Amino acid sequence: GESVGLHLPTLSVQEGDNSIINCAYSNSASDYFIWYKQESGKGPQFIIDIRSNMDKRQGQRVTVLLNKTVKHLSLQIAATQPGDSAVYFCAEIRGVSGGSNYKLTFGKGTLLTVNP
Amino acid sequence: KAGVTQTPRYLIKTRGQQVTLSCSPISGHRSVSWYQQTPGQGLQFLFEYFSETQRNKGNFPGRFSGRQFSNSRSEMNVSTLELGDSALYLCASSSKPTIAGLNTDTQYFGPGTRLTVL
Numbered sequence: 439g440e441s442v443g444l445h446l447p448t449l450s451v452q453e454g455d456n457s458i459i460n461c462a463y464s465n466s467a468s469d470y471f472i473w474y475k476q477e478s479g480k481g482p483q484f485i486i487d488i489r490s491n492m493d494k495r496q497g498q499r500v501t502v503l504l505n506k507t508v509k510h511l512s513l514q515i516a517a518t519q520p521g522d523s524a525v526y527f528c529a530e531i532r533g534v535s536g537g538s539n540y541k542l543t544f545g546k547g548t549l550l551t552v553n554p
Numbered sequence: 555k556a557g558v559t560q561t562p563r564y565l566i567k568t569r570g571q572q573v574t575l576s577c578s579p580i581s582g583h584r585s586v587s588w589y590q591q592t593p594g595q596g597l598q599f600l601f602e603y604f605s606e607t608q609r610n611k612g613n614f615p616g617r618f619s620g621r622q623f624s625n626s627r628s629e630m631n632v633s634t635l636e637l638g639d640s641a642l643y644l645c646a647s648s649s650k651p652t653i654a655g656l657n658t659d660t661q662y663f664g665p666g667t668r669l670t671v672l
Contacts, residue, residue: 472656481558481644481663482597527596531653540653542612546596 450551457515459548461528464509468532469540473502473513476547477524485513485526515550523552556581558647558664566670572633575667579626579647583662585609586628587652588620591642591666600643603628604651635671642666 451457463471469490474482486497488504488511495502501514511528527547531540559578567573579586587610588600599612603622622628626647632639648661 470653479665481646481665483663484661529597529656531656542599542656544597544599 448549453554457518459513459526461511461545468530470531472529475524518552520552525549560664560667564668568672571635575630577628577645583647583649585648587646588630589644640671
């Protein structure tokens with residue numbers, strides 16, 4: 439079946455360490471992946487995206503890696519700060535029916551806790 | 555510039571009732587998308603409106619409906635509420651139409667309406 443899932447529901451790191459949050463997907467036809475951050479009491483916030491024809495994309499303190507061989511997506515946060523504490527989830531968009539229709543699937547999320 | 559606002563922030567209803575939620579997009583944004591977020595299912599796309607027309611729709615029953623007004627404000631209605639409809643309902647606005655309900659870095663989410671069905 440189709441799914442976009444997270445390997446770990448929670449992740450606890452020390453301030454200053456690097457964090458790696460993982461996401462697995464099952465559909466090799468996925469076109470586009472996005473990472474979101476959701477702080478408590480707030481709506482999701484876009485972090486970074488990557489297209490399926492790329493392996494890596496970097497932003498400010500964040501890097502997304504896409505391994506299409508094993509259908510695995512990861513978000514790396516460098517020098518994690520207390521303000522990074524939030525739920526992180528991935529999203530996948532893929533074309534369906536060979537036409538202009540697309541299907542959107544979200545992962546359930548990983549709770550990142552940064553300890554001072 | 556004001557962000558996306560949703561009203562009410564919290565709502566308690568009983569089974570069988572209906573509910574209407576409101577979303578005011580960022581000024582100038584014409585796309586409003588709605589999502590349901592639950593611990594069990596995560597975030598799921600409901601539908602998107604752009605310039606008063608529904609453009610995309612997720613896989614939800616007909617009890618879930620929406621509309622958009624000429625000022626781009628949008629309402630979402632759920633009729634005959636079920637216990638499983640308890641969730642955080644989020645809306646997001648964008649200046650451009652979305653692809654399947656997402657417009658990545660040009661889309662902004664509101665804080666959500668927490669609906670509890672008893």
